[in-house]
Amino acid sequence: MSTVAGTNTPTTSAAPVADEERKAQRERWALLWKSKTFIAGAIIVGIFVIFAIFGELIAPDDPFETNPLNDLAAPSWDHLFGTDRVGRDVFSRVIVGARNIMIVAPAATLLGTVLGTILGLVTGYYRGAVDDVLSRIIDAFLAIPVVILAMVVITSLGPSNLVIILVVGLVFAPVIARTVRAAVLQEVGMEYVAAAKLRNERTLYVLFAEILPNVMGPVLVEFTVRLGYAIFTVATLSFLGFGIQPPAPDWGLQVFDNYGLISGGYWWPVLFPALAIAILVVGVNLLADGIAKAFER
């Protein structure tokens, strides 16, 4: 994304400046590939992406196939992670279960990032009253924890992935807008913006073709950080029963579904999906940490 951004900044910037900018971008990516945390995060997230795409091909069993004769079997070579209360293979359900969260969380984050970036560009560029109004709205949204707000909307509209994506995306947007706005405020005073205005460029062009490429760093950082929160939120909603509905092999839902069995000593249908969530979240955070270190100015 950002390598393109650097080269795209058109004309007015003199050639040496563009070269310098390109070099800085290259250095950032080089830094990224040297960062151990980034690599570790990329490997973890990469594995889960593969699970999400090719889940059924990798899973040894059908994640939906029940077997009443072999329910709650402890982990063994036949069933690495054991079976759940209707005899489904927990290992297969953990692998295929990556899909739901790997679609919903990034989609919500993307929606929030796009909306937030637009909002941040506009408010940072115009400032003034727009800014004050936005700050109040952000404060009001931030006063209710995302999980609770999402729960209210889902109670009203019924559970669906679309509702979760919309709610989480909408709540993230103002938070991302705040970061983007701060970056835009630094850019607005720069000469290239003044030059574009002097050339009589349209405001939209100045915002999206001139300023946006230069704030892509903070946007990217914000996206990865928010992705971690989105996974947290989506998993929690699933666990509370407000997410995707049974018999889908979703991690949060699996924990919710088998949670009551835990005091009976049946820990495996609960622990393994819970660990999957923890590992994915830590992976995303390592990724975010690496990106933040490379891109933060």
Added chain:
Amino acid sequence: MARFIGKRILLSLITLVLLSLIVFIGAQVLPGDVGRSILGPLADQRAVDALNERLGTNDSLVSQYFDWIGGVLTGDMGNSLVFRRPISDVLGDALVNSLKLAIIAFIIVVPLSILGGVYAALNEGSKRDRFISLGGLSATAVPDFVWAVVLILIFSLLLGIFPVTATAPPGSGFVDQIYYLILPAMCLVFVLFGYIARMARAGTIEALDADYTRTAIIKGLPRRAVVRGHVLRNSLLPTIAVVATQAGYLLGGLLVIETIFNYQGIGQALYRAATQKDFPLLATGVLVVGVVYLVATLIADIMYSVLNPRVRLGGEQ
């Protein structure tokens, strides 16, 4: 100073009005036919009409909103459909219980995370620093219900040290109640540690870099005295603000923790209201959660300004 506080309170009130609108739209406008939504698709139309009449959802949205807000302000919040008690009683009891849990969590996490953050900052860039920073960040990012599952497995089922429920048997003494609350509080500790430690670390690093610290070192003060007298005093200020902001986050965490540990706090009340479509309780309960958050951040801002001369005297920042 008085002006700053006055302005801050005014802004909070504006935010509060917006907050009430968001909650009203979420819990009273979005469901459409509230009575039908509560009673389900199979209920008799007459029963639905009667319930809508009782809840006042046939009135215009504007008068519904003002009826609701008026009720909340005068303490007449109506009755909960699930608990069959006045909403004010349900929420009052729940808040007291949640407060107990929150206090125990904060008593553990605040000193622990400040210590961790300051220690990491004093060893900036070292392996120990990376371990505390990244470990704290990861612990924070893992959802509370995952921590709850892991902690219950280890401490309740494997080791048998703590009970799986947070509710002590009736008639239990003070110490027993605390004992039952430790495991749920630990889940919150894991989730809160990262944020607070990160703030304490950042504040300490900034203070270590400051001119007054350099002056103190050049004057020949021992390191211990510099850290205690110059660094900590300045670094812990921003941490106060974060602790209060986390109080708001905590309320989201309580939803999950109280449900898992079967503890009758505000989180469980909201969860039951949501799963059983008790819209009146849900709306008022979420509003209360928002108010608690706003009050906590307001107090934090005022405390911060009282303690920080730069804000107090109306300078920069």
